[in-house]
Amino acid sequence: MSSNVEYMPEEYAIETRNLGRKFGKFEAVKGVDLTVPKGTVFGLLGVNGAGKSTIIKMIMGHLRPTSGEVRILGRALGEDLVEIRKRVAYVSENRYLYEWMTVAESITFTRAFHATWDDRKAADLLKRFSLPPEKKVRQLSRGNRARLCLLLALSFNPELIVLDEPTSGLDPIVRRDFIENIVSEIAEEGKTVLFSSHIVEEVERVADYVGIMDEGELLLVSTIDEIKSSYKRVRYATNGTRPEVTGVVGVMMVENGRHEQVLTVQGFGDETMRQLGERGVKNPEVLPISLEDIFVSAVRAERERRASL
Amino acid sequence: MFIKVDPSNDVPIFRQIVQQIKTAVAMGRLEPEDPLPSVRQLAVELAVNPNTVARAYLDLEIEGVIYKRQGAGTFVSGRGVEMSKNERRRVLRELLEKALVEGLNLGMEEKELRETFERVLEKMMQARTPETVGR
Numbered sequence: 001m002s003s004n005v006e007y008m009p010e011e012y013a014i015e016t017r018n019l020g021r022k023f024g025k026f027e028a029v030k031g032v033d034l035t036v037p038k039g040t041v042f043g044l045l046g047v048n049g050a051g052k053s054t055i056i057k058m059i060m061g062h063l064r065p066t067s068g069e070v071r072i073l074g075r076a077l078g079e080d081l082v083e084i085r086k087r088v089a090y091v092s093e094n095r096y097l098y099e100w101m102t103v104a105e106s107i108t109f110t111r112a113f114h115a116t117w118d119d120r121k122a123a124d125l126l127k128r129f130s131l132p133p134e135k136k137v138r139q140l141s142r143g144n145r146a147r148l149c150l151l152l153a154l155s156f157n158p159e160l161i162v163l164d165e166p167t168s169g170l171d172p173i174v175r176r177d178f179i180e181n182i183v184s185e186i187a188e189e190g191k192t193v194l195f196s197s198h199i200v201e202e203v204e205r206v207a208d209y210v211g212i213m214d215e216g217e218l219l220l221v222s223t224i225d226e227i228k229s230s231y232k233r234v235r236y237a238t239n240g241t242r243p244e245v246t247g248v249v250g251v252m253m254v255e256n257g258r259h260e261q262v263l264t265v266q267g268f269g270d271e272t273m274r275q276l277g278e279r280g281v282k283n284p285e286v287l288p289i290s291l292e293d294i295f296v297s298a299v300r301a302e303r304e305r306r307a308s309l
Numbered sequence: 310m311f312i313k314v315d316p317s318n319d320v321p322i323f324r325q326i327v328q329q330i331k332t333a334v335a336m337g338r339l340e341p342e343d344p345l346p347s348v349r350q351l352a353v354e355l356a357v358n359p360n361t362v363a364r365a366y367l368d369l370e371i372e373g374v375i376y377k378r379q380g381a382g383t384f385v386s387g388r389g390v391e392m393s394k395n396e397r398r399r400v401l402r403e404l405l406e407k408a409l410v411e412g413l414n415l416g417m418e419e420k421e422l423r424e425t426f427e428r429v430l431e432k433m434m435q436a437r438t439p440e441t442v443g444r
Contacts, residue, residue, distance in 0.1 A: 179356040204316040
């Protein structure tokens, strides 16, 4: 199903094998093989509760997997956590900040942990975000807390930036700050970004690769361009009789209009068109399909498949 | 330069950028030798992945709408205007398609759609006549 480009192992910033996590009997993550090539932006897309955060916590070493392994920047997570932490930034809604410190103190404090800290970048972001240096963290608005987290994460020039639902609950202005800065980071050579989101628009804007997750499984991994060229919508007039199209290769969904039929097709190609011709479909029109629609059909098709087992 | 991308649109983002730059050239909002923003600038401005902008620029370059000058940046080429006819047709086709789908959804048949189109067009042309004669 995935049409991933082949990369050499050392080209991966993140590599998980059969990564799984159970909470009691509940399987939050089910044997996920996730590979994020270096220098790319990977968007992990899924509804709330799909297992995105659980995967990210395991990747960051905050949660122990119940199966499988994780390699970050070519190193096994279990063996090299300290070294990895120096090169990886993590931003999440729940990232810990010291409430009693001021903004300036938080920066000085975090700076001490990183040999690669970039003072100019920190000063630049402080200005760009209009953060008040003398204000205590506990007095900051939600948006400014998020901005401070982003500043602390980006200022030590990490090779890998991991963001767990970075914009969830933020207003459009802060959200835009986040996206613009992530874009600006990835324009720099070699940086890798993994971020999770349930907002399709965001993933489509900034991701090179998208991974669609549902119920603990990775359903689909591909580049956005490949997904969009492999999924198509086919529309045609029915002229009184509806062609029987169930079983045609790749057809995921059939919608019936008054005078037309609309198919959602995965792995669209000449074979699809040939089979549709055999079923009596005339003058089909092939239309592009939005990532949101692809996401919905992929999740629905998988849930239907499971329900029928 | 006014470019607006809509990720929820069915059309891929790089193609939206391509189409809007072409339209801007066709309408004369961008003229030959006008500079375009750098890939990075436009990516940050639109809040999209820089690779997406780079891909759009590459397509436009291959089609001869824009060209790169070593070290100086990206510019609109002279021959971009030739496409205006195709671009105009594309825009119109998309708009007509939307209207026709609406008509079909309302249960109209082909004959009625055609007649309505003809009537609307006729009325518009009539309304334009005095102006055209006056020139």
